[in-house]
Amino acid sequence: MLTQKRKHYILEVLQRNGHVVAKTLAMELGLSEDTIRRDLRELAKDGQLQRVHGGALPASAAVADYAARQSISEQGKRAIGQAAASLIQPGQIAILDGGTTAVQVARQLPLNLAATIVTHSPSVAMELINHAQLDVILIGGKLYKHSMVTMGTAALAALTHIRADIFLMGVTGVHPDAGLSTGNLEEAYMKRALSEHAAETFVLASQEKLGVASPYVIMPMAEVHGLVVEASVATAQLTPFVEMGLSIIKPSPL
Amino acid sequence: MLTQKRKHYILEVLQRNGHVVAKTLAMELGLSEDTIRRDLRELAKDGQLQRVHGGALPASAAVADYAARQSISEQGKRAIGQAAASLIQPGQIAILDGGTTAVQVARQLPLNLAATIVTHSPSVAMELINHAQLDVILIGGKLYKHSMVTMGTAALAALTHIRADIFLMGVTGVHPDAGLSTGNLEEAYMKRALSEHAAETFVLASQEKLGVASPYVIMPMAEVHGLVVEASVATAQLTPFVEMGLSIIKPSPL
DNA sequence: CTTGACTCTGCACGAATATGCGCGTATTCT
């Protein structure tokens, strides 16, 4: 195995799991721990990760920690991203919504996943340039700067030719009675349209969105197949959705 | 086996597997490792892949590559960007090509410019989020990762509804006789189509592209209205273009 | 047809790089 490839692999595992263990890596890759340790040392010298006893952590524990504390939901969004990413099977066509949570999903997709990702968000598209096996289809149209996605008739027209297996939707409100909602009328229409062009729709529902309703309704909960939520969400908060027959996807624990 | 054929094969394997190993290739092709290594070295020099110990990786781990290209003659590109940006008048509809030079143009656009920018490059689109007065239309389609633009039939279809005032085109070769050229067939078609949907076409021609021809021809020089070049370009290098009736746009000195 | 310039390929050899092992030391856990 090529040294560079190995380092990439290490960084990938690190990004996905939040940590790596030297011994585990050695076994996974069938190499001596010395080699792994050498890699870790070099990556650490390049500032790509932070060396700790037994393995390594993401580059700046300080920064990561600071960021984590500053926006609590950042951690959660990443976990959601990981769980949502695992919903996309090789060979499938998946629609990825815009927004920061969706960017997290893109970031958590395995580097070697072979699938097709449809998105109307340039930022999501940019996240995917490193995924060699991924086909990326960008939905064009008028760019709405506040949410950094394309919408409008041109975007709807571009959608007509697409039938996806799964749609991962970002929203600002998930309420048992009020349904899914967002803060912008155009967005509501767009998300609904995206949903209609996918066989299944899953909602990326970070903690603070559960039980909340925003001004513009996208569609009722009944039309959704499942919610992707953080591990820390109380079961009580989810029961109304479970009773409606929705699947609940949670991140796998470390 | 022909050298070209062999290199093509190497790139193909590289794209499929995400890496190539010198030893393996030598066995597969029944050649000495020396030959393979020579090929790899040359492909690396052309920027088609990235050489590492034991084999090679795709050139466009994109990040490194894109970042690297970004810094090539950055000074000149910024100047060109400034000059090109000044071509876009308030109220106009302008098409902006992809590529690092075009990103520079986007970056140099006045923050208060009120116009419409059409682009098939997500990176250009991202540059423009801070321009409140700017309408941004993104051309969708299949995303080609090496050059970070959308192309293909979907992109062409999206274009049909658009008539722009001006198109700022990025190329890799500008030659008096050979015309405008680029390193990718699909790109050549796309650029030509973009040009056909604009009243005027100007070419972003940084120093190193003048007098150079790339494999795929976009169109003859006669169909272009002008070149945007760096201030430092020798007049002699431009005379053939001037004689053909092209306007030459140079950055205004500081 | 011949000759000379040029290109491509494989081989040889010294240099550079990567990997695994041993061993003494440092860190962590109980």
Added chain:
DNA sequence: AGAATACGCGCATATTCGTGCAGAGTCAAG
């Protein structure tokens, strides 16, 4: 404190690399 584990360093070995060189093939001018 003592055991277990992880660490870093030096060294030996195995690949891999780059370069110089020679033979084979190609092409075009004479």
